[in-house]
């Protein structure tokens with residue numbers, strides 16, 4: 001289930017952009033910046049939830065990968081589904 005009381009991923013990105021991308025307002029946010037902020041990937045097919053580890057994601061996909069490219073490459077480790085929702089939690093937002 002989607003966590004209650006949290007905004008959608010797109011809304012979350014809008015809120016995070018000024019925090020994470022001060023110098024490049026027009027550029028796509030990077031995987032590194034988005035994951036570091038804290039998010040949960042939710043696979044709709046099976047309900048599998050993953051909280052991506054920033055270091056692991058950076059090693060696997062590259063921290064500079066644009067977030068939309070990364071999102072398209074996510075595949076559920078349990079069922080292989082690509083049907084995902086992403087929720088920004090902000091729990092790892094840097095000070």
Ligand SMILES: [Zn+2]
Nearest residue numbers: 046076078079
């Ligand atoms: Zn799955």
